[in-house]
Structure formats: structure tokens, C-alpha cells
Amino acid sequence: MGPRTFLVETLPPLREGERITVVPACVQATYDPALPAGKMNQRWRGLVGEWRDFLADELEDLQEPVIRRAWNELIGLGPGSTPAGDDFLSGRASGMLWQGNAVPFHPVPGRTTWLSEEMLRDALAGGIWFRAKRLLEALASEEPEAVTKSAGNIADWGHTSGRAWLAGLAEALCRERTG
Amino acid sequence: MPSSNQRIEIIRRTYYDSVTLMLVAKELLKTGGVSVASLSMGTEANYKIMGSGGFDLGGVDATPNDLIIAVKTDVPEGEREALLEGALEKAKEYLANPPGRKADSGGDYRPKSLDGALSVLPGANLALISVAGKYAGDVAMDCIGKGLNVMLYSDNVPVEKEVEIKKAAAEKGLLVMGPDCGTIIVRGVAMGMANACPTGPVSIVAAAGTGLQEVHVQLAKRGVGVLHGIGTGGRDVRREVGGIMCLQAVNALLADDEVKVLTVLGKPPAPEVEQKILQAVKAGKKPAVLGFIGGEAKGDSGGVFICRELEETAAVAAALAKGEDGARARENLFREYESLRQRAETIGRRKGFLRGLYSGGTLCYEGQLIARDILGPIRSNTPLEKEMKLEDSLKSEQHSMVDYGEDEFTQGRLHPMIDVSLRAERIYEEAKDPEVGVILFDVVLGYGCNDNPAAGLAEGIRKAQSAAGDRIAFVASICGVDTDPQNASEQRRILEELGVHVCESNARAARLAAMILEG
Numbered sequence: 093m094g095p096r097t098f099l100v101e102t103l104p105p106l107r108e109g110e111r112i113t114v115v116p117a118c119v120q121a122t123y124d125p126a127l128p129a130g131k132m133n134q135r136w137r138g139l140v141g142e143w144r145d146f147l148a149d150e151l152e153d154l155q156e157p158v159i160r161r162a163w164n165e166l167i168g169l170g171p172g173s174t175p176a177g178d179d180f181l182s183g184r185a186s187g188m189l190w191q192g193n194a195v196p197f198h199p200v201p202g203r204t205t206w207l208s209e210e211m212l213r214d215a216l217a218g219g220i221w222f223r224a225k226r227l228l229e230a231l232a233s234e235e236p237e238a239v240t241k242s243a244g245n246i247a248d249w250g251h252t253s254g255r256a257w258l259a260g261l262a263e264a265l266c267r268e269r270t271g
Numbered sequence: 272m273p274s275s276n277q278r279i280e281i282i283r284r285t286y287y288d289s290v291t292l293m294l295v296a297k298e299l300l301k302t303g304g305v306s307v308a309s310l311s312m313g314t315e316a317n318y319k320i321m322g323s324g325g326f327d328l329g330g331v332d333a334t335p336n337d338l339i340i341a342v343k344t345d346v347p348e349g350e351r352e353a354l355l356e357g358a359l360e361k362a363k364e365y366l367a368n369p370p371g372r373k374a375d376s377g378g379d380y381r382p383k384s385l386d387g388a389l390s391v392l393p394g395a396n397l398a399l400i401s402v403a404g405k406y407a408g409d410v411a412m413d414c415i416g417k418g419l420n421v422m423l424y425s426d427n428v429p430v431e432k433e434v435e436i437k438k439a440a441a442e443k444g445l446l447v448m449g450p451d452c453g454t455i456i457v458r459g460v461a462m463g464m465a466n467a468c469p470t471g472p473v474s475i476v477a478a479a480g481t482g483l484q485e486v487h488v489q490l491a492k493r494g495v496g497v498l499h500g501i502g503t504g505g506r507d508v509r510r511e512v513g514g515i516m517c518l519q520a521v522n523a524l525l526a527d528d529e530v531k532v533l534t535v536l537g538k539p540p541a542p543e544v545e546q547k548i549l550q551a552v553k554a555g556k557k558p559a560v561l562g563f564i565g566g567e568a569k570g571d572s573g574g575v576f577i578c579r580e581l582e583e584t585a586a587v588a589a590a591l592a593k594g595e596d597g598a599r600a601r602e603n604l605f606r607e608y609e610s611l612r613q614r615a616e617t618i619g620r621r622k623g624f625l626r627g628l629y630s631g632g633t634l635c636y637e638g639q640l641i642a643r644d645i646l647g648p649i650r651s652n653t654p655l656e657k658e659m660k661l662e663d664s665l666k667s668e669q670h671s672m673v674d675y676g677e678d679e680f681t682q683g684r685l686h687p688m689i690d691v692s693l694r695a696e697r698i699y700e701e702a703k704d705p706e707v708g709v710i711l712f713d714v715v716l717g718y719g720c721n722d723n724p725a726a727g728l729a730e731g732i733r734k735a736q737s738a739a740g741d742r743i744a745f746v747a748s749i750c751g752v753d754t755d756p757q758n759a760s761e762q763r764r765i766l767e768e769l770g771v772h773v774c775e776s777n778a779r780a781a782r783l784a785a786m787i788l789e790g
Binding site for chain 2: 136137139237240241243247
């Protein structure tokens with residue numbers, strides 16, 4: 093999955109303490125350590141802006157801290173192995189860094205799940221999922237099909253993860269100048 | 272104390288679109304033991320409809336913002352409680368995950384806002400608006416501000432708002448097609464409820480409902496296609512709106528060299544608006560047909576034909592498009608109408624009253640005009656004269672025709688061209704009245720309409736026939752063509768197998784229905 097995590101669908105029965113060796117060459121990488129070049133093409137501003145509405149539609153718990161810009165309160169907020177608050181912050185971090193801005197929050201150790209903490213740490217270091225990178229590349233282009241295809245791919249990701257990530261990205265790309 | 276055979280639950284301040292409500296109600300009816308299922312908003316009209324469906328509404332205090340789920344059963348008393356409880360639970364489950372609706376996932380992202388849509392499709396110049404009427408006007412203003420023509424499918428838009436948005440659009444040279452515009456055709460491409468007819472040299476300006484569909488279909492039956500069909504909304508030609516969009520559309524089509532014959536049709540405009548339209552059309556020097564159903568203007572002049580019925584309008588326009596004599600086409604048509612008397616004889620005369628049950632507003636209006644000339648006054652919820660208004664649209668009196676597409680039947684409910692169940696029930700109710708001799712109805716086909724309306728109406732017709740025997744003759748018109756998704760010939764076959772007398776147009780069906788009762 094990420095630089096230090098792997099998605100393993102099945103394992104043979106293991107004894108406690110038994111070591112597992114992973115051969116990187118055999119693992120399908122889904123994560124890129126570098127954000128794409130370029131900036132958002134402003135023609136997509138209307139489309140990206142509507143992703144903020146995911147908060148009102150299905151991520152109500154996130155709305156209030158987002159309005160107060162209390163970013164650290166979002167860490168660990170929501171159910172799941174990657175709480176929606178972390179997905180939002182991850183999308184926001186990628187958006188801010190992609191546009192060359194500093195990220196105004198830092199992960200607080202122990203506030204969220206191990207997996208989510210890893211995800212946030214990677215996002216703050218400029219790492220990004222391939223599918224999210226494809227969306228940023230599309231947003232730098234003039235290609236509507238590339239944008240709707242890659243955005244659809246993320247919106248369908250997890251229970252709310254993809255839409256929370258898109259809402260965070262939208263916050264970074266469409267609101268950063270006001271914050 | 273016996274347990275009730277009904278259960279009603281109110282879900283406060285909850286809104287679902289009417290397609291979802293129909294799908295859930297249909298699904299509940301598949302549950303064994305559920306005899307009636309209704310999901311509707313708590314409007315006054317829906318209270319009436321539920322009351323006529325046999326629900327006891329005592330103590331029900333839903334407002335128009337509340338959803339009412341109501342189920343009835345005819346199972347023995349001991350089984351009712353569990354069945355009704357189960358049906359309500361099922362209704363709520365279905366509302367959370369509507370049956371028959373595609374999941375909103377698994378594909379390309381589809382924009383949800385106007386700005387988002389314009390980002391993806393910057394060349395778009397037309398927006399279709401279908402939201403609750405009280406919000407539709409503001410959405411339309413937003414679209415006009417962004418340079419978009421508007422098809423306003425929503426109804427229940429206040430007339431003041433309609434005037435405001437039409438004035439704003441006219442200033443920018445844009446069209447507002449609606450409100451309550453169910454059909455438009457742009458360069459042969461149909462939007463909304465429209466038929467699969469060919470593209471051709473005729474263009475139509477209409478209120479944009481079944482009047483447009485009927486003329487579109489009648490032209491196709493004569494081998495002539497339509498390039499544009501511009502809907503203006505039924506109120507546009509009234510005094511309050513002044514025909515702003517009708518005139519805008521007429522002028523646009525007159526300036527279009529691809530338009531060879533212009534047709535303007537609908538219910539009669541306010542006299543001063545009718546004059547303005549007539550002047551604009553005459554000034555255009557293009558073959559034209561005005562089909563204001565029962566309008567004041569009379570006599571063809573200056574290349575402009577004045578018609579009073581829909582099939583007549585189409586017949587004259589088709590002749591003009593083919594370079595033939597429009598007046599002769601009209602004469603031939605009226606000769607054909609005379610032969611309907613012979614058909615009425617063959618069917619067998621009936622005694623009593625005519626009851627017309629329509630889904631199309633203009634068709635209902637035309638039906639009244641034609642039947643009135645043969646039978647005398649016709650009562651209706653949309654009468655030709657105010658004094659002929661039915662006190663209760665759910666209770667016919669003497670000769671009556673009811674337009675089920677009126678707002679009173681569509682608030683929080685599906686249009687009768689999509690959900691035929693109310694009319695099917697009404698056909699049975701009318702048949703129980705011993706004074707009824709003929710039941711007349713329309714079957715409107717096309718994209719967006721019920722996928723098998725004849726089958727949906729068939730249950731009501733069968734029950735009516737078992738209640739009335741041969742006392743009642745059933746007469747119908749089908750507004751559609753074989754290339755429509757429902758296939759007009761197939762719909763005709765279903766109705767004719769039930770003994771319904773199917774006609775080629777609404778004008779013929781209304782004549783035949785009245786002639787069966789004549790004398």
C-alpha cells in the first residue's frame with residue numbers, strides 16, 4: 093500500500109514471532125513518493141469546488157472543525173481503519189504541497205490508527221497514491237475525460253475515504269487563499 | 272376490537288423524488304397480502320387521493336413537507352399486524368436503497384453542480400432544470416446568468432418568477448422553455464417526454480406537453496419530420512406573461528433557414544398575445560400554421576393557416592412541407608372524421624355519460640372542445656368555461672373529462688404519463704357508475720413515459736368490464752409511433768385485445784367517444 097505498508101490478502105498460518113520477508117520486486121506498488129509537476133488548471137475550479145459539498149452530504153462530523161480550521165481536531169475523527177478526518181487531511185496536505193504551499197498541521201502521535209498515521213505522515217512528506225496522482229495530473233490538463241475518470245475512481249474508494257480525500261483536496265485548491 | 276387493515280406512518284420533513292416513491296410503492300405491492308401501497312407527500316391533493324383509495328386518514332396530521340407511507344391489506348385479521356408492520360419496515364429499507372435505481376458509483380465522476388458541469392462541458396448552451404418548483408426559478412436565473420438556454424421541467428414555479436426569468440433571458444437572447452415543460456426537440460434531438468420521430472423541415476412552438484407530442488407524432492404518421500420543438504410552458508401566452516418566450520421562439524425559428532414550415536400551437540392565448548403572435552408569424556413570410564386549440568383567430572390569410580385542432584394542425588403543416596395544398600389536406604381530414612359515425616354505429620350506441628381520463632393537458636382540452644360540439648357541456652378540472660369546473664376532481668359529474676397531469680395530481684407524485692395507476696383505478700371507479708356509457712382515455716408514449724402504459728391500464732379496464740359488462744364502450748388514442756420505446760403497435764394490440772376501440776389521434780378518439788353517445 094504505502095511506502096512502509098503492504099496489503100496482504102491471505103497469509104499462511106504463522107507462529108508468534110515468525111518473520112515474514114517481503115520481496116519489494118514482487119509487490120505491486122500503488123504509491124508514488126513524488127507529487128506530479130504542474131498546477132491546477134483553473135477551468136476545473138467549479139468542479140473541484142463542488143467536492144467540498146461531500147462534507148455536508150455525508151461527512152457532517154467533519155464540517156464543524158473544518159469551518160473553525162481546527163485541523164488537528166480532525167485527526168482520528170470518524171470510523172474505519174483510516175478515519176474520514178485523516179482522509180480529509182491527507183487530501184488537503186497533497187493539495188497544499190502540490191500548489192507549493194506549506195501544510196498548516198502536523199500529525200499528533202497516538203491520536204489515530206497506526207495505518208492512518210502512516211498515511212498522514214506519507215502525505216505530509218509529499219507521497220501520494222497513484223490514483224490520486226492521476227487525478228492531480230488530470231487537473232493540470234485540459235482533458236475532461238481524464239478528470240471525470242480519475243475523480244470517479246477516487247470517489248468510489250472505500251466507504252467514505254475517497255470522498256473525504258476529495259473534500260480535503262478541494263479545501264486546499266479552492267479555499268487556500270482565504271485561509 | 273378488530274385490528275385495522277391499514278397502517279400509516281408519517282416521516283417528518285423528509286423529501287424523496289417521485290420516481291423513488293413510485294418504485295417503492297410498486298415493490299411493496301409485490302409483497303403478498305399488500306393490497307394498496309401509497310408513498311406520497313402530505314399535500315391536500317394527496318390526502319384526497321388516499322381517501323378515495325380507501326384509507327382512513329383520521330388523526331393523520333402530515334404537512335406537505337412530510338412523507339406519508341400508507342399500506343392496506345386484505346389478509347385475515349390474525350395475520351394483519353405482522354404483515355403491515357413488515358410492509359412499513361420494507362418501505363423504509365427500500366427508501367434507503369431504492370429498488371430499480373442504479374447505484375451511484377462504479378464509473379466516471381458526474382458533476383453535481385452547475386459550475387462543476389460547466390467545467391467539464393464548457394461548450395454547453397442548454398440546461399435542463401428539474402428541481403422542486405420553489406427553487407427552480409433561482410436555479411434558472413443562475414443558468415441564464417451563465418449564458419445558458421433553459422428547459423424548465425419543474426412545475427409549481429410562481430408566475431411572478433416566470434416573468435422575471437423570461438425577461439432576463441429575453442434581454443440576453445436566450446430561451447426559457449417552461450416552466451412545466453415536459454418536451455423539447457432541438458435539431459431533432461428530443462429531451463424529456465418525447466417521441467422517436469424523424470427530423471425534418473417543420474418546427475414547432477408549443478406549450479410543451481402532449482400538444483407538441485401529438486403534432487410531432489401526427490407529422491411523423493404523414494412522413495414529415497421536425498427539426499425544433501420549442502416548449503414555452505402553458506402560461507407563457509397568458510396575459511400575465513405576455514407570450515415573451517413564444518414570440519422569442521417564433522422569431523428565432525423564422526430566422527432559421529433550415530425551418531421550412533413554422534407551427535405554433537397550444538391552448539388559446541390571451542387575445543392580445545394571440546394578435547402579437549399572428550403579426551410576428553405573418554411578418555416572417557414563411558409557410559406557417561397556428562394551431563391554437565379552440566382559439567379566437569379564424570380564417571387562413573397571408574400564407575398563415577389557422578387551425579383549431581392538433582391533428583388538423585399537423586395535417587396542414589405536413590401538406591405545406593410536401594408542397595401540397597394545406598386547405599385540401601384539411602378538407603380530406605374532416606371527411607375522414609365524418610366516417611367515424613359509421614364506426615360508432617358498428618361499435619353500437621351507448622346511453623349515459625362520457626368520462627374522459629387524460630394524462631395530457633392539451634389532449635384533455637381538445638377532447639372537451641370536440642365532445643362539447645357533439646354532446647353539450649363537459650365538466651372538468653380544467654374546463655373550457657369556469658362554470659364547468661368540477662367541484663371535486665375525483666368525482667365526475669355528467670359528461671366529465673379529467674386532466675391527471677394538473678398540479679393537484681402531481682404534487683409529490685409522478686406525472687400520469689409515468690405512473691398510470693391512478694387512472695387505472697379511476698377507470699374502474701367510473702365503470703361502477705351506472706350512468707356512464709363511454710370511457711375515453713389517452714395513452715402517451717415516448718422517452719421518459721411509462722414503459723408499458725397499456726398493460727398498466729389493462730388491470731383497471733378488466734375490472735371495469737367485469738363491473739359494467741357491455742354497458743360501457745372504451746375508446747382510446749395512442750400518442751406514439753412504432754419506433755418509440757413502447758412500440759405503438761404493441762400498445763394498440765394490448766388495448767384492442769381488451770376490446771378498447773383505439774383511434775389514430777386524440778381528435779378522432781374524442782369524436783368517436785362522443786358519437787357513440789350521440790342522439
